[in-house]
Amino acid sequence: MRIPRLRPHHLLILCTAMACQSVWPPAALLAQQTPAIAAARVHSTPPKIDGNLDDAVWEQATVVTSFLQRDPVEGAPASERTEVRLLFDDEQLYVAFRCLESEPDRIVASHMRRDADLGDDDNVVLVLDTYNDGRSGFYFGTNPYGAQREARLSNEGRNSNEAWDCVWACKARRDSAGWSAEMAIPFDQLRYAEQDETVWGINLGRTIRRKNEEVFLSPSPQEYGFGGAYRTSRLATLHGLGALRATTPFEIVPYAQTASERDLSALDTGVSNEFNSGFDLKYGLTPSLTSDFTYKTDFGQVEADQEQVNLTRFSLFFPEKRGFFLEGASVFDFGERVSRRGGSISPATLLFYSRRIGIQDGHDLPVLFGSKVTGRLGAWELGLLNMTTEAATFVDxxxxxxxxxxxxxxxxxxxxxxxxxxxxxxxxxxxxxxLDAKRANFSVIRVRRDVLARSSVGIIALNRDPGEESGYNRALGADMNLSLLDAALNVRSFLARTWSPDLEGEDMAGLVSLEHRAGDTETQLSYLDVQENFNPEIGFVPRDDSRRIKTAFRYRPRPSTPWIRQLSFGPRLTYLMDQGGTLQSRDLEFSFFTNLEVGDWIGLRLRDRFERLDEPFDIHEEIEVPAGDHRFTSIGLNLFPNDSRRISGDASAETGQFFNGTRHRLSTGVGLKVNGRLTVETDYEVNRVNLPAGDFTTNRLSNRLLYSFSPDFFVRGLVQWNSKDELVGGNFLLNYRYRPGSDLFLVYNQAWDTEGSLHQRSRSLQVKVAHFWNR
Known part of the structure; x- marks a missing residue:
């Protein structure tokens, strides 16, 4: 089948014309007024956090009921009544949600585990901007099972860090009239400045999943997109806290771990046993500046990376999952924004990529110690990081x-x-x-200064010291993030340089990126320049020696059709040249998506790609793609049903030309959720590639099982198969949070080779106890 080709100049003209018509945001957006609410001080016994709202002390609080829809009918009153009350004392903020429901038997609740994605369920959320500057905040959410989820918000809520682990209390209950939830959030878990009269930004929200309805006290405009629901520049204000005293935390989490491992691919195939201990320490230098110290950090409980099939010439990008690096990670952000499309993560040029620390060629290096300082000093945001990894030898x-x-x-x-x-x-x-990994030290210094209403400028310095004078690597960069036109226009830019002893000259990189939203339209335009010797060894660079232009336009109308909630369509172009101006890669895409009223998504993609290969490319075992110019087109179909159903899933298919041959790809996933406790998920992807040099098929299978005994006790099993790497991996985790912040982990890993016949490669068993203590 021959697919019509898209023309680059047509897409460039179309994007430019569409962007010009939407330069200014609507007047209604600029004039939006935000509400104000108040919390009441508790002078007697605080409420018991059990999900029941029958404590008499709740009568002291003002009832908040003025919720408006963000979706589906922007600005309309909520279809179901929601009542929220707020209390506080010297130690904690207390929040009570009462969610009335005209059809209580249709309440959706499918997750009980802590940190589960609650977007599939009925849920309530609390957002706090404790500096009341519209730049950052804290997110707390729960569902009818009382599952807890929290996150740190940054860049006006555009970025969220779900790995932030807050010690707070939450319980929920269902009844014949709906459901209710209570939260207690200690002030020492938050960061804020002392004031004579404390005023915070706040938002309260509820999702009524059976109606796919989102309501908020202060809803952000729909034009901010799906990730804009928690935009911190659109919050209400919280009064009544008085001269709230800021606290400085002191927390210590010692751990003890015993492990047994056998590697059948090593020279010594015997069983090795070891005992490790260490600790994490958090100390508040000031009410808004926190120091963290870790000794012999262990990440054994972190889930294995999702298997990926790589049919490109470039490195895969895996997200960071380790808690020490994720907490406060937003201050160290420098580079492109990592984009997620259709469940996949697109590689981005980053000056700092924390997975370069403690991970080398797929091996976990022992982290001896590390320290970190993050927080604010007035208008300045500060981040300091220093990590030392021990020497280790691995035999593959x-x-x-x-x-x-x-x-x-x-x-x-x-x-x-x-x-x-x-x-x-x-x-x-x-x-x-x-592989002989030498002891190495990693240092990062990051400073960012608030400018204008919600913009910033900053600098970053990085150093990797392997203990050898000839092996150092250093980087220095400056960046700017401008939020203009009442956050409708976002401008990002950076300029960076690296130093390595064996590289000289042509060692810089720079970016200018614009993103604009207005009404039903979104426009993006960026230019990235990476010179040949730009080498950030603690960063990530998908392609050096390149100049890249990216532009995209999306139109998202909401037609007055009963069964369609929203349409989303438009072109996207990526045009990449080398430093000499010769075209190396081009990716043109036009996509059309339909969001049905029942919550399902259906999408169609048409792609036209060009790749120049200066040398043959080994794509699979002994199969090569020859050097030369390759232009190929494909068409794809995506189905994303509503995940709130008990049985849900997704599917995508793509077929068409692939370099000098063809490729047919099918990916599908199925999930089963049973009464909030049991979740079973299966994902499968197959690629069938036909090339003149040979044909091959790759398979990737992932099976995940989760069972929650309570919000604080769950087990998880994960089995993955990747035929391209001839590997099957299994991971089992038991996690019991026996008190707030304190965990027991049991982890079992096993790997098998599938080459020839299935045979065991390695297995390991770990038991870890971490105990939280604070003053």
């Missing part, structure tokens, strides 16, 4: 090609044969590859 078994001569010798290179000898054949042999 790899398969390499050898040449067989007529004399029976095995040669690494056919040019090594003796005069007169003949190469008879080639064979694959298993060889041991040794």
């Amino acid at each position: 078994e790899e398969e390499e090609e050898r040449f067989v001569t007529d004399s029976g010798l095995l040669l690494d290179d056919e040019d090594d044969r003796l005069a007169g000898s003949i190469i008879l054949d080639t064979v694959d042999v298993d060889v041991l590859d040794t």
